[in-house]
Amino acid sequence: MSEFGFQAFPTMETVESYAALEDRNPISYIMEHHQRGRHGNGLIIAQMTDAFRMPVSFTCWIYLSLVLQAEGIRYGVEHWRRHMNRVSGTLYWQLDDCWPVASWSSIDYFGRWKALHYAAQRFYAPVLLSVEDNPPVVDIHISNDLTETWEGVVHWSLETLAGEVVDSGELPVTAA
């Protein structure tokens, strides 16, 4: 699977290199000039409001767009890695940018890592832990892309946001 992606804005410091203080609104002329996807901002807003609460500032908008891109690609790659028999490799679009712009890249024009590039380190780890939600069932998966068998332990816990453990368990894992 290749050439799939989702846009994010570049990091805030990179946005600051092309947008003056008065231009720091996602829909300003300058910001739209640095967004070449015809429906780019609309898609970002639609997906963002599916997942997150409205950001309270332009800086928070940039942060959320970065997180949204990372989460979207993580979700897809984890799914495909759980189904290696159907999709035995993925390559997201795209690595980097040729100018400072909202884009599908995981590294921006100045070489600064977007959230996606950090997430890629995790979702492309040779041994991947992922959780599949099939309500009311939650499945824990281990995907092993090493040439040798991996052995370890998976520990799960049902916790409140404050960290109170409601239930927990542990299972040995052998992933070929």
Add this chain to the structure above:
Amino acid sequence: MTELRQGDERVSFSVHPFVPTKHLDLVDPKLVVDVREDGEQLSFQLTSQSLARFVELKLDGAPEVVFSDKYFDLPVGRTVVVTCPLPEKWTETRAKDALRVYSLYASFAGK
């Protein structure tokens, strides 16, 4: 919350909420960061008082710095250690002053 372990090492962990993230009643995670300089490297040990999602670290004035990890979840009772190279001519004190840490909570609560 799931964790993958091999011996004493935590290989990876994953937070899986049962509702869309926008409906999680996140509160201020009151992140605590212990910053240390170790030769030419900075290390940041992070803990949280409540679940923090998508934790972002920045060093003001050094946007090119690549951290060992960013935008990770931090549940209560776990410690995450992140490292980065010490920017040229920086000291531990300057790094502590320049450090900015955000999480998802700040994006809608504004603090």
